[in-house]
Every structure is written in structure tokens, then in C-alpha cells.
Amino acid sequence: MAPPSQPAPLAFSTAFGLLMVTAAAVHAGKAGYIALALAVVALLTGLVFRAASTLSVLLVIAAIVLSDPAPVFAGVSGLSAAAYLVLRHAARPSAGLVTTTRPTVVGMVGMTLVGLTATSVPLHLPWFPLLAPPAVVALFVVVTLPFVRNPRRDFFESESARGSGGARAE
Numbered sequence: 001m002a003p004p005s006q007p008a009p010l011a012f013s014t015a016f017g018l019l020m021v022t023a024a025a026v027h028a029g030k031a032g033y034i035a036l037a038l039a040v041v042a043l044l045t046g047l048v049f050r051a052a053s054t055l056s057v058l059l060v061i062a063a064i065v066l067s068d069p070a071p072v073f074a075g076v077s078g079l080s081a082a083a084y085l086v087l088r089h090a091a092r093p094s095a096g097l098v099t100t101t102r103p104t105v106v107g108m109v110g111m112t113l114v115g116l117t118a119t120s121v122p123l124h125l126p127w128f129p130l131l132a133p134p135a136v137v138a139l140f141v142v143v144t145l146p147f148v149r150n151p152r153r154d155f156f157e158s159e160s161a162r163g164s165g166g167a168r169a170e
Contacts, residue, residue: 009100010047013087017043017056020080023073024060032067035059046088053088057081071119079112 021043025036039059046053060081064074086108090099 009087009090013053013084013090014043014047016080016084016087017046017053020057020060020077020084023077023080024063024067024069026073027069028063028067032063035063035066039063050089053085057085071116075112075116075119078115079108082108 021036021039024039025033028036036059039056042052042056042059046056060077064077069077086099086104
């Protein structure tokens with residue numbers, strides 16, 4: 001296997017991978033340390049085989065589940081895991097993709113902040129799960145609204161099949 005031609009994403013992904021493991025190791029117990037040791041082995045194997053990087057993240061998740069760390073450490077570990085995977089999969093020249101775009105970074109940081117806020121604010125709302133079904137229905141309506149607004153248009157029909165001017169031949 002040829003070495004990757006992009007050393008910066010490989011170096012940064014390794015740094016984020018080590019940060020991911022370190023953040024998860026702060027309050028880990030014996031079982032957590034075993035999972036983290038396996039995660040480090042998978043992280044180092046991920047330098048050669050990209051699939052091992054996913055295994056490394058899964059092992060860190062197992063360590064977090066076994067050790068129950070503070071939400072901040074779990075959030076930092078999760079953010080580092082997302083950055084690790086995004087950068088690790090960008091390190092191969094065969095990918096040909098730029099994966100660290102502004103929306104990717106904003107999404108990763110934003111979801112980390114949402115998760116930290118959700119676990120840090122002690123809200124005890126027993127009725128809150130009742131909002132889930134109407135929220136799912138509302139989300140479904142919002143997502144399908146563009147398809148329902150113009151029911152006569154066939155979204156699966158190509159422009160060339162419609163004829164000139166975009167009008168259908170009837």
C-alpha cells in the first residue's frame with residue numbers, strides 16, 4: 001500500500017485521535033482502560049488501514065459507556081472522534097474530496113454544544129417526551145413540503161424528457 005501523499009491530514013487526524021482517547025481516559029476504570037488500549041492499537045493501525053480508524057472510535061465509545069465520564073470529557077472525545085474520522089478519511093489521495101468544509105466544522109461543533117447543553121442543564125420535564133411525535137410529524141411536513149406544493153410536476157422526470165421550454169407534451 002502506497003503511503004498517503006497528504007501528510008497534514010494524516011498528522012492532524014492522529015492528533016485528534018489521540019485527543020479522543022485521552023479525553024475518554026480521564027475518568028476511565030479498569031474496563032475502560034482496556035477498551036482504550038485497544039483503541040490506541042486500532043488508532044495506530046488506522047494509519048495504514050482506514051477501516052481501523054472506525055474501530056478505534058467504536059472502542060472509545062465502549063470505553064465511555066463503561067466509565068461514565070463527565071459530559072465535558074465525553075463531548076471533547078466525541079468532537080475529537082468526528083474530527084479524527086473526517087480528517088482520516090481525507091488523508092488518502094484516492095478520496096479526492098475536501099471533507100473539512102465550513103458546514104462540516106460548524107455541524108460538529110454545533111452538535112457538541114447542543115449535546116453539552118442538553119446534558120448540563122438539569123431539566124426535569126416529565127411531559128417532554130410527549131413532544132416527540134408532533135415534532136416528527138412537523139419535521140416530515142417541512143421536509144415533504146417542496147414535493148407537495150407542485151403536485152403536477154414529476155420530480156423523477158428529466159428535463160430532456162419534458163421537451164422544449166420545460167413544458168410537458170400532453
